[in-house]
Each structure stands twice: as C-alpha cells, then as structure tokens.
Amino acid sequence: MAALDDKGAQGPPRLVKVLWILVAITAALSLLYAIQYYLGGPIRLSVVSEIKSLDLSPDGTQLAAGNSEGKVDVWAVAAEIPTSVDKDFQVADEEPWPKQTLAIGSGEPVWATTFTPDGGTLVAAAGDGIIRTWSVPDYALLEEHDLQVGSLDDAALSENGQYLAALAEDGTIHIFDRLAGQSVQTIGAGDEPRLVVAINADGTLIAAGWGSGVQVWNAQTGEQVQTMETYCEDPTLTTEEACDDAREDWLGHDEEVTALAFSPDGELLASGSADTTVMFWELETGDLASDSVGHWATVTTMTFSEDSAMMLSGGADYKTRDLRVAGGKSTAYFEGHLSNIQGVVYGPSDASIITAGDDGSVRVWETANQYLVHLEWSRVGLQPTWGRLFAIWMLISGILGFVALYGLRRSALWSHLLILAMYLVGPIIVLGLPLLEVVNVWWLVSGALGIFVLRFALRRWQQRRWLALILVLVLWLCFALVGFALLRVCPESWQETPWLDLIFLLPGLLSPLWPPLHDFLIAPLSTMFALRLIWPLLLLGAWYVVLLMVTTREEGAVYYEAPQEASLSEKIMVSQRTLKTRFGIFSLAVWVALLVLLFSILRKFNLDxxxxxxxxxxxxxxxxxxxxxxxxxxxxxxxxxxxxxxxxxxxxxxxxxxxxxxxxxxxxxxxxxxxxxxxxxxxxxxxxxxxxxxxxxxxxxxxxxxxxxxxxxxxxxxxxxxxxxxxxxxxxxxxxxxxxxxxxxxxxxxxxxxxxxxxxxxxxxxxxxxxxxxxxxxxxxxxxxxxxxxxxxxxxxxxxxxxxxxxxxxxxxxxxxxxxxxxx
The missing domain is CATH 1.10.3720.10 (MetI-like)
Structure with missing residues (x-):
C-alpha cells in the first residue's frame, strides 16, 4: 500500500515512460501501415493472388492462370502426373513445376486466358479492357489491343482465341475480333443485371446472364437468337403461383445467373446460378434439357468435356463437381480449396482434373479417388481474408492506441486497461488464425507452454534471473536431445503422431523441422515456405509480448490504479475493482485463444x-x-x-x-x-x-x-x-x-x-x-x-x-x- 500512497510523488516511474514510448511506436506504425495499405502501398502482409481464369494448352504441357493482380502465371506441366497415391504421399514434398509470370501493367484482374488450337499463342483479357497476346513457349509479348470500353466486369475468349466477348461495367457487351484488330458488335445494356458472359467455340454465338435467365445473340449481326428463362412445365400457365397450384414443375433458375458455358458440340448451353443449380438448355429451342443439383452455394465456373458428355462445375462452396450432362448426376466431388473455385479444366489425361480459385492455388486431382496429387500457388501467402483482417486491426489498434496514449499521459486507469485488453485479445485473433493455417498446431501450443515455464522460472528466482534463464534453456536442450533420440528408435507409426510435442517443449518448438511430424492444419506447405511466410507475424507477436510484459509489471500497474490525490482507502477500493477487471480480461483472452484453436481444428475436418x-x-x-x-x-x-x-x-x-x-x-x-x-x-x-x-x-x-x-x-x-x-x-x-x-x-x-x-x-x-x-x-x-x-x-x-x-x-x-x- 505504500506504493499506492507514494504514487506520483516523484513523477511517473521509468517503466511507465517506457510504456508510453512502446504504445506510441506501436500505434504510429500500425496507423501508418493501415494508411499505406488502403492507399495501395507496397508494404503489406503476404497473401495469395486470387486466380480468376484457367486454361490448359492443347498438348497438355502448359497451364495458364490469370489472377486478380493483373498477372498471368504459366506452369510447365510435368510429363507424368500421379494417378494414384499411397498413405505416405505428401503433397508438400512434391517438386514445384517451372513457372513464368507475365505481368500486366494495369494490375486489373485477368478475366480470361486461352491457348490457341495450335498451342503457339496465349491470349489473355484483363479488366483494363486490353487483349494481350504472347508467343509460346518463350512468352514474348506479341501484341496488345485496347477495346476502348473502360473497365471490364467479365470476359470470355473463343476456343481459337480469335473472338473476345467483354462485359463492361455499364452492362454493355463488346465483341472483338483479335485477328482483324477491330470491334465486331456492341450489345446494349439490358433491363436485368448481367454478371457473366460466354462465347462458343467458333465465336459465332454470345451468351450473357439476364437476371435469372440467359440471352443469346449472333456475334456477327448482334441479333438476339434465343432466350432461356423460367417457365412452367405446362406452357399454358404463365405464373409460378398458377404452376404450383396445378402441381406442375416451375423450370429454370430462381436467382441470378453467375456462370455460363457452351458445349463443344454446339447443342447445349449450361448456366450456373446463385441458387446453386446448373441448368442445361437446348440452344435450338431454348427449352430446359436437364438440371443438376449438388452445390451448396453459388456456381462460379463451368467447363464441358471434349465430347460434351461430362462437365466440371466449381462453386462458392469451395467444391468441384464432375457430373454427367445427361441427367445431371454427380459422379465425383473434389474438396480442399480454401475459397471460391474460379477455374476448372480437364487434365492432360483422363485420370486427372485441374482446379484453381480465390485461395490462390492450382490443384491437380486424380479422378479415381479424388486425391490431391499436386499443388501450385500463384504466390505463396496467407489467405486474402487474413490480409484484410490484419489491415483492419492495424487501423483500429492505431487509432485506439493514440486514444489510450492520451489517457496514459493523464494517469487514467481506463487507458491502462484498454492497452491490456487490446494488445492481449486482438493479436490472439489477428495473428492466431493465420498462423494456425500454415503452422503445426502443437508447435504453437508447445511454444506457449514454454513461455509459461520461462515466466514461472523468472518469477520464482527473481534475484537470479540469468541463472533461471540458463537453467530453463539447458532443460529444453535436454528435452530436445531426448526427443531426437526417441525419433531415432521409436516406431514409424509413433512419428506420425504429435505426442512427442506434448512431452517435450523444445522438440515442440522444433517440430516443423521434423518431416514425420508435419501436420499443417489447412495449407499443405513445406516448412521453409511456412517459415518464410509467417516470420512477420512471429516478429509482431514477439513485439506484442514485450509490450504486454511492460504493461503488466507491478510498478506500472500500481501507478494507474487510482488518482494521485485520492485517499489510501479509495486507492485500495479501486485496486480491488481493477484486479477483478484484469482477471476478466485475462479470462476473456483464454476463451478467445481456445475458440481460435477450436476454429482451426474444425477447419481441418473439411466441413462444408x-x-x-x-x-x-x-x-x-x-x-x-x-x-x-x-x-x-x-x-x-x-x-x-x-x-x-x-x-x-x-x-x-x-x-x-x-x-x-x-x-x-x-x-x-x-x-x-x-x-x-x-x-x-x-x-x-x-x-x-x-x-x-x-x-x-x-x-x-x-x-x-x-x-x-x-x-x-x-x-x-x-x-x-x-x-x-x-x-x-x-x-x-x-x-x-x-x-x-x-x-x-x-x-x-x-x-x-x-x-x-x-x-x-x-x-x-x-x-x-x-x-x-x-x-x-x-x-x-x-x-x-x-x-x-x-x-x-x-x-x-x-x-x-x-x-x-x-x-x-x-x-x-x-x-x-x-x-x-x-x-x-
């Protein structure tokens, strides 16, 4: 109590001034990061580039993927793709394919990519309204054609790469002949929203979503030749209510059309919708040939097989379906993406397919058992969600940091509690979620246990802290040696379990270095990729730990517990109430940490x-x-x-x-x-x-x-x-x-x-x-x-x-x- 009574007699303690400096630095850097992030600055958390288009060359040796950052990544596909895998197969251990990146200066998303039938040219259409062409395989830029239509919301290229259908922001559709270098037709905006556009193989037909229906035009004349919209099975009934009363089926989509694809044989047009269904329409009559149900979210992309008998569809449920066109029955599901599927193609052989999505990954699957056999990344990074969450956290913590600094300078108790709550609970969410996506969970748990052991030792031997630190490090080293020895002699089946991580703290910290103990919760990354990816998060986490250690030191905590002019009894009462509040903050932090861990574990269950x-x-x-x-x-x-x-x-x-x-x-x-x-x-x-x-x-x-x-x-x-x-x-x-x-x-x-x-x-x-x-x-x-x-x-x-x-x-x-x- 003497510390409470003498508070402020000689000004704030040195530790309190250190706290002011740390909070000021943290708030300033956080706010600067947020400002430059939202202004498009270069300093940001490493996240993947969302893939928006995908195509495989006719000979199956080149794979092109356009992403959201205005780049086209081209991989040289391996000559042999595994068609079956055993239990010891690790995707992270596979050799990456050679990759070239073709940059587009505007940075707009690349909505369409396609190889010409001879495989000698790659054509891409980006959101800036420019068509770019590269030679294959040296990928030298051949030509650029500006459509002069402004930004694009979607684009589609004909199979031969000659014709482009571009959907502008104002809803107009522009048809461009790449070889002739001129515009062919412009179709005006409709009375219903258009979200997607498609073009058939030879570039003669254009289709676009029209609300929950589809409109089809002749690409050369601009004449509308077909409309696919909802209708009753009994053609004499024109309303859905009348159709229901007559116990007839109301055919068609209920919500906006979000994906389109022409069949190679020219007989069908497939449409996917936000109502999760896929419809197959007869181009000649406009009638519904069949439908297919199997996604649980918006259908985002589709492609037919060469014989028009099968189809791949991807959706916002992170799944890819392989289905029969006749009847619409699903034959296989491919699950593993972390975000919306944006590109699907059949692989170089009948035993594989390739998918890509907003999670920035290109995944190769074998079709027999739907196993992932190869993985490529547009750019190895965290998911874009975590990048946006991190920027929001930096903005909020920067503003609140300066607010708290204002209170700290005036000895306000609320400011000290705000700092404690903000920098204890916030980092658990903002850093914990992305870390658990790419790091062995037992690594983090063991590291946390190690911190607690070290803190206990330092408190127990306050007068001999260096000795305590040395003893703890020696103890961990002994644990590490024993752990490595056990790995040499224990059965291989034991090495596949994380029990060693729970027993030995330092082996737990080093577990990512042990290939048998790889257990990434979400993303199958190699150890070096994971460490290269998360080091900024680990560094920031260490900074927050230092800040919290200074915040919770008794000298600083006592300084803020009561006004300097208050009586001793008032200070005691405030101290008791503050103790309860601090206990609540730490309890909240434990709950949040356990919820974050539970969330990450549940994600490993591959929940739909x-x-x-x-x-x-x-x-x-x-x-x-x-x-x-x-x-x-x-x-x-x-x-x-x-x-x-x-x-x-x-x-x-x-x-x-x-x-x-x-x-x-x-x-x-x-x-x-x-x-x-x-x-x-x-x-x-x-x-x-x-x-x-x-x-x-x-x-x-x-x-x-x-x-x-x-x-x-x-x-x-x-x-x-x-x-x-x-x-x-x-x-x-x-x-x-x-x-x-x-x-x-x-x-x-x-x-x-x-x-x-x-x-x-x-x-x-x-x-x-x-x-x-x-x-x-x-x-x-x-x-x-x-x-x-x-x-x-x-x-x-x-x-x-x-x-x-x-x-x-x-x-x-x-x-x-x-x-x-x-x-x-």
Missing part, C-alpha cells in the same frame, strides 16, 4: 461451410421447440419438486412414503426409457398425447424427482430458530413457510436448480426419438439425408452451447441479486 449455411435456417427452426419444451418442463419439474420436498419433510406417512416412492422410481430408471413409456404406454390406457406433450411430461417428472432433494435440502438449511421466531410473532405455518422459509430456501437452491435447467435444456434433445421436431431432430434429419452429420450436429451443439452460456450468465446475475442483502 456452404452446406451449413444453406441448412442453418431449417435446423434453427427446431430451436423454438427446444426452448418451449425446456421452459414447460422446468415449470412442471419445479412444481413437482416443491410438492415432493414437502412430502419428504412431512410427518404424514402417506405423503412421506409416496414422495419417497416417486423419487426412487424415477431416479432408478433411465430418462430415455421413461420417455418411451410416456409416449408408448399412455395410448394403451386410452390416453393419446401429442409427442411434444409426452416429452414435456417425461422431462418434467424426471427432473422433478431430482430437484425434490434439492428443495428439501434448501428448506432444511433454514435454521429452526427462524421458524420458532415466526411462531413467537404469531405467524401461522403457511405464513412462516411463504414469508420466512421459502424465500431463503430459494436463495439457497438457485445454483443447483439453474444447473438442472441447463441440463434439462440439453436433455430435451432426447424427445427427438418421438419425432418432436426440435433442434436435434432437425439436425439429425438433414445430416442423415445428405451424409453430413458432422456439419449439422456442430450447428446444434453451437446453439446448445450458446444457450448454456446465456443461462449461466443470467443465473449468476440472479444469484447476485438474491444475495444482495448478505453483502450489505
């Missing part, structure tokens, strides 16, 4: 996020029934428990024995069995209840038996002296119970009763066995139908958890309210 989003509303409809069943059951259980407790305390043998029998019978049988008895047994007595009421009765009666003992213990906890005092005041037995005993008993039983309610809320899932359409029933129905039980039950589990957290908070507030008299 688009599927979860698609069915979220349906599954959550059952949450209302869950809440109704839980609330009604707890009310019934409370009434039965109170009556049962009175019976157990009664001196009437009938009431006492009856209550005891009820408790013994219900507590002695499983809840699930009781649910079946209520549901199946009552009808034999002529009592037929709806399933939901049978479930409420079963839950209420079951939990009433358990809660009886809780109420009995609460009533008996009220001292006999208070009852005698009530009788001395002339109160009746009922008045004594209502006014004296019951209020105090409720205060005692609230914690266990709250726990029972939380348990009942989760046990309400058992009524799903009676086809009560609550949360678990909905999750089970969808999961079994689509073989995606993991996704659906994660949604249900998340809802139960959120409800549990909410009711725990409410229970805590109620306990504080009921105990307010004891604190006075």
């Amino acid at each position: 996020i688009a599927f979860m989003a698609n069915w979220l509303e349906f599954i959550m409809r059952g949450s209302y029934i869950t809440l109704v069943v839980s609330a009604a059951s707890i009310v019934l259980a409370t009434i039965l428990a109170l009556l049962g407790a009175l019976g157990r305390l009664s001196k009437n043998p009938i009431a006492n024995a009856g209550s005891g029998f009820y408790i013994s019978l219900i507590r002695g049988t499983p809840l699930l069995v009781q649910i079946y008895i209520w549901y199946l047994g009552l009808p034999r007595l002529g009592i037929v209840l709806p399933p939901i009421w049978a479930g409420i009765l079963a839950l209420g009666v079951n939990y009433g038996a358990y809660m009886t003992e809780i109420f009995r213990a609460g009533i008996q906890a009220v001292s006999i002296g208070q009852r005698e005092a009530a009788q001395a005041l002339g109160m009746t037995g009922g008045q004594t119970f209502r006014r004296i005993i019951l209020p105090q008993a409720f205060r005692i039983v609230i914690p266990p009763i709250g726990n029972q309610f939380i348990a009942m809320m989760k046990d309400s899932s058992l009524v799903s066995v009676m086809a009560v359409q609550e949360l678990t029933w909905s999750a089970n129905k969808v999961g079994r139908q689509y073989f995606r039980g993991m996704e659906t039950f994660i949604i249900a589990a998340a809802f139960y958890w959120i409800l549990t957290v909410i009711f725990q908070l409410l229970q805590g507030r109620l306990e504080e309210y009921m105990a307010r008299g004891e604190r006075r």
